[in-house]
Amino acid sequence: MEELKHVVSIPFKKNLAVSLSEKDFEFSLAFDLKWFSPKTASKVKERALEVGLLSLKDGALIPGFDVDSVRLPHAFKPFENFLESQENSGKKSSSLKEEISFEQILEFISADTGVNRQRLVSEINSMQDRLSYLVDIRIVALVVARKFGCDIEAIFSKVARSVLGPFF
Template sequence: DEASKVRDLAIKSRLLTLVDGMLKPVFDLDTTDIPHGFKPQVDLFREKTLPEQIMAHISATTGMGLRDIAAKINAKQEQLSDLVDIEVATLLVAKEMGCDIEPFYSQVHDAVIR
């Protein structure tokens, strides 16, 4: 059902965690402001592609905008003469920017080997 899908996506996106059967936010509620009248974007519940997930992780870790991250990934692919899949290029950029890429290894492996 819809609520389960939202919960699972929030856990997968590392916004919530499940502790002793209870959902807990991963972020600090006291330092998070939600503007009055906020409405989530329509595509909020669309599952992100693997490169989008890694890009979101890079952005959250470094504070860099998604456009700048995409430019770095495109430059990395060009540097490697487009010999690597987008997932690999994205992972390489994440590593170069000091992000923990361990959670993405198996997913990238599965995507590339498919």
């Protein structure tokens, strides 16, 4: 997951942008950096959306983490089988635990509380920043949900299993 975060952060850092169109994000990975084929760059984007590292709003990709806080190793370049290892880890984990995405949690909280998604994301990002990004964003979302009076019982176990896996 850390390598995926590194890969996702670079197009934003390179373009000095807080959001990118899907096309610009994929173009950066495939043509600017020459790391992936266009098809693989699209799969990287999809994987990042699945795990909550990216969200899509009005056709723009927005990172679900502070891009500036990501420190890249010198001369960083993802492994050739990067996406394959990401997909395999996702398949293993989904057979071991139920997955719930950040987007699904946001949808649940918004539906339960009536608070719009933009405000929720803002609150979550603010708390993530205060916690120095040491806590999984899905857990932070649950804390923010409680702040708004959301009954999280229905999703708490699923989020815990998703984040903690066999430890829960």
